Amino acid sequence: MTEKANLVSLVGALRKARVLCVGDVMLDHFMYGTVDRISPEAPIPVLNVERQNTMLGGAGNVVRNLVSLGAQARFVTIIGNDADGKDIARQIKGHGIKETPIVDDGRRTSTKTRYIAGVQQVLRADRETTQPLNTKTEATLIRHAKAAMRGCHAVVLSDYGKGALSGGIAAKIIKIARQAKKTVIVDPKGTDFGRYHGADLITPNQGELAAATGLNTDTDADVIKAARRLIRDYHFGAVLVTRSAKGMTIVPAPNKGKGGGKGGGKGGVLHLAAETQEVFDVSGAGDTVAATIAAALGAGADLSEAAALANVAAGIVVGKVGTAAVFDADLIAALHHQDISSAEAKLHSQDQAKDMIGLWRRQGHKIGFTNGCFDLLHPGHISLLKQSRKACGRLVVGLNSDASVTRLKGIGRPVQSEAARAAVLASLETVDAVVIFADKTPLKLIKAFKPDVLIKGADYDIDSVVGADVVKKYGGRVKLAKLQPGHSTSATIARIAKKPG
16 A cells, blocks of 8 residues: 555656646536525526636546646647637636647537536536547547657546547557557546557446446455456556545556556555545546546556545545646645544554454464653664564554653653654554553553564563563564664753753
């Protein structure tokens, strides 16, 4: 699992990514208001419109997300020769995209008008053309896509079934992209995924996966089976399935390395739990996922990292009203918040820790245990914890309570409260759980947890380590960690006390 802290640097790297999006653009029109009464003409709500807004939708929302994430975006799409098409062209230019949309006089620009009372959609009205492109427009689109692809790291095909990628267009663009060694990500539409044959990554939702394969997708095993069917039939590099409240599942093709179809990281199936977020509107969440994945892969991330970041982005965007975009600042704020939450989640009572240890053992992990006051964390502490973590699969740290430290060290200690010391320990990657104990020694915790490895510093000998006899009796082992000379909390406090002023 990708650590959230490691994703913050990836957000900054998104600015290096150059991504081409090809697909069906729409104009999203939002009418916001309130509903206070039912119409006397029919049993329908009357929306008192207070404001309205228009923005790029469909493939245009992928581009909006790419831009808001800081990536360098290029865009090839089709509009009609009408007022809505002109509005789209203005907005594309306003986002700093140098390509102008291709105008097809025989088409009507696709629009979706959503009527929203508070945060609840009450109606959506669509106007669109869905027939395939004519031969001339198709050739123009493919030519523009090939030209715009130059210098890009990744290509996103955003298919909304409005014609821009219909027929053999998607297959032709994928072939061109693969010949140019570009990573291809497809946000699919319909049930015929054969037209995306050879794409590096395809991102169906759970319903789309079921429709495309004819298989059940209720359980994890079902989703994996259906995804592997797609990989087998259409030679996809990986399938990322968005599963609403169940999060995401990434299934890479066998024996793949880094990148989209060039990879799924370590090559194994990965389940990402949904980011907890109050859901206001899921409009465009799939666009956000496709954009974030493409930008992250374009920035050099592997698929597991890209998917983890996209999962965070999806959790943000569903908390916004309308076809919203996620900004790089949104991601950084969310990741920092999750780091704090993650640290807090490592703090356990004895009973909670015992349950967690039972789960880790069922997963095949060896349990390590060490303890101490950890007041004013210094390099000696860090070395101890690193050595401890290397000796086991999961490390539990017993932390002396404030009263316990005072009994051991005297008045004036600890310098930091137990809450502060626990938070600092829990923020370290080497630490998997922290348990505060009030006794003078951690013997009760050792007896309750039965660690496979008990670790203390080499300033002890094995027979003097508290709990060593207990651990050895049931077959565990005791490890003495090498000390970092010249580091101790007491010495640090003494040096501070001697400094003038």
